[in-house]
Amino acid sequence: MNKEQKQSVIENIMTRRSIRNFTGQSIIPDDLHTILAAGMSGPSCADVRDWSFIIVTNKEMLGKMADANGRYADPLRNAAMGILVCGDLQRAFKGAEDYWIIDCSIAAQNMILCAHSLGIGSVWLGTWPQMERVKEQAKLFKLPEHIIPHSVLAFGYPAEKEQRNVKDFDDSRIHMEQW
């Protein structure tokens, strides 16, 4: 990549912020496809790709997803789209199935970063490991037993002023060569 291309990538990572207020504008199918392709492009344990994505645009269903995800999930109610990221235990790496949690996290972060580059804001609404949320989402979507809700992502065009500040660099978290 040339210097400008690198800068675009790094700026996109650094300027991503949680967006909780969205305009009514919907997300075009091409952009949704790009976001999903980004989600599928991350590494996964032994390349098992142990995730599935439920895309919701129906307003009533978005409200139900918010209800199922407890406090702080209200951004879903005005989102253009919610994605329920799910792990798939039938595909998960045998012997260390819990890698599904990491694999779904990678997919979700890729989608969020891709959306940000497209001008689409998002907020990550935690589901797993809060098991009452996991259970409620599974019930809402009548999921098979091997499909486990991981996270809800709310997407839409930002109706709030973008924060362009960069998060603090915290030297205290860096340990050189040893703890």
Added chain:
Amino acid sequence: MNKEQKQSVIENIMTRRSIRNFTGQSIIPDDLHTILAAGMSGPSCADVRDWSFIIVTNKEMLGKMADANGRYADPLRNAAMGILVCGDLQRAFKGAEDYWIIDCSIAAQNMILCAHSLGIGSVWLGTWPQMERVKEQAKLFKLPEHIIPHSVLAFGYPAEKEQRNVKDFDDSRIHMEQW
């Protein structure tokens, strides 16, 4: 972002591939700083930022990290740098501490994507949830009890031909409006 900038971000996400063979070239401090800043820019549960990073460039120590991480960790032995991503249970979200697993995954993926844009290859070597690896890394680095090894990332300049193929888009993982 303009069209070209968007394309840079999306291309960077789509073309990241695990790199396991590295040249001897070391990573300059500026690039390391950028990679770490990217790691710190992701969302975390309630913004607790419950991670720490141990950066290792010493060859002997890289060998020991590889030994501690079991099979498939050999890329560390010729890497310019290894990063042990750790969760910090003292900072983790109270009441649902296991969000640290997701928060560390986000940080790691951000670092990998940032490195890729800088021409630096990487491979993600799973540690958690394989508890023998977690234990061995904790022992090697004499970690306090609240610091939990999550993943090892090996970084370096690629000594293998870059694969520019894009991962399959798998329609079977997409569920519209319902499961």
